[in-house]
Amino acid sequence: MNWIDATVVRKHCWDKDLYSLFLRANIDPFIAGQFTYLSAKDEPKLFRPYSFVNDIDDPILEFYYTHVENGRFSTYLNKLKPGDTLSIHPKSKGRFTLENIPLSKNLWCFSTGTGLGVFISLLKGSVAWHRFDNIILVHSVRLISHLTHQKEINSFKSNYDKKFNYIPIVTQEKYIGLCERIPLLIRNGVIEQQIQKKFLPENSHAMLCGNPQMIKDLCLELQARGCKLHSHNEPGHISLEKYWK
Numbered sequence: 750m751n752w753i754d755a756t757v758v759r760k761h762c763w764d765k766d767l768y769s770l771f772l773r774a775n776i777d778p779f780i781a782g783q784f785t786y787l788s789a790k791d792e793p794k795l796f797r798p799y800s801f802v803n804d805i806d807d808p809i810l811e812f813y814y815t816h817v818e819n820g821r822f823s824t825y826l827n828k829l830k831p832g833d834t835l836s837i838h839p840k841s842k843g844r845f846t847l848e849n850i851p852l853s854k855n856l857w858c859f860s861t862g863t864g865l866g867v868f869i870s871l872l873k874g875s876v877a878w879h880r881f882d883n884i885i886l887v888h889s890v891r892l893i894s895h896l897t898h899q900k901e902i903n904s905f906k907s908n909y910d911k912k913f914n915y916i917p918i919v920t921q922e923k924y925i926g927l928c929e930r931i932p933l934l935i936r937n938g939v940i941e942q943q944i945q946k947k948f949l950p951e952n953s954h955a956m957l958c959g960n961p962q963m964i965k966d967l968c969l970e971l972q973a974r975g976c977k978l979h980s981h982n983e984p985g986h987i988s989l990e991k992y993w994k
């Protein structure tokens with residue numbers, strides 16, 4: 750793999766083990782929804798994929814990551830400080846982009862944990878807001894303090910008003926809002942009731958990002974409603990990005 754240098758500009762700690770890393774690097778243009786590889790400078794064989802959080806035009810790149818206990822690469826990322834250099838792959842990858850999904854009335858963005866980041870990037874651009882009548886961003890986390898990127902989410906709310914619904918979910922501490930897992934909240938219709946919109950194959954496309962168990966269980970719920978997985982060859986209603994197996 751070809752690597753170029755990236756410099757750490759800033760690191761933001763959202764909570765214990767939850768960070769945004771801001772980098773400056775001369776990478777090739779990317780499409781919102783894509784990811785690239787980051788690597789340790791002195792160990793080019795140690796690399797992992799990370800989704801962009803920043804807008805495509807932003808000169809500073811943001812990557813939103815969680816420190817996984819005993820995870821080799823996230824432990825390496827944790828040690829980085831402003832001014833340090835790491836390696837980045839200049840060519841971005843991935844088909845989890847708006848260009849790759851069919852038109853529909855409603856776009857549902859379902860995320861867990863750091864899976865939110867890719868949707869922040871997608872919604873920072875104007876394409877999504879032109880293509881869909883309604884955008885529903887669902888973010889499920891364990892702790893209230895993990896409901897990050899509120900500045901961006903508030904700006905979507907104020908810029909797009911009724912076109913945008915944000916559904917935060919907190920599963921492991923007392924919370925005033927929704928507390929159950931996403932697949933159950935779809936099965937029992939709670940999210941749809943809250944926003945007065947129904948997920949039907951004829952009016953909706955779902956993008957799912959994050960924990961593979963959420964993705965598996967939510968796919969089953971949506972498939973039970975007649976939705977199909979979307980692929981390049983066979984248009985459907987569900988697009989996925991799994992962060993691990």
Ligand SMILES: Cc1cc2nc3c(=O)[nH]c(=O)nc-3n(C[C@H](O)[C@H](O)[C@H](O)COP(=O)(O)OP(=O)(O)OC[C@H]3O[C@@H](n4cnc5c(N)ncnc54)[C@H](O)[C@@H]3O)c2cc1C
Binds near residue numbers: 864
């Ligand atoms: C296309 C793609 C994009 C990705 N984008 C991101 C991103 O934007 N932010 C991010 O944090 N990770 C992202 N990941 C996961 C990331 O590449 C690493 O796997 C992760 O940072 C852990 O690396 P590690 O070497 O520390 O641990 P590993 O040895 O690689 O992983 C150990 C275990 O950690 C758990 N794990 C991995 N990733 C996460 C996570 N994000 N949240 C909670 N548990 C996790 C899994 O159980 C995994 O088996 C992405 C993965 C893919 C395939």
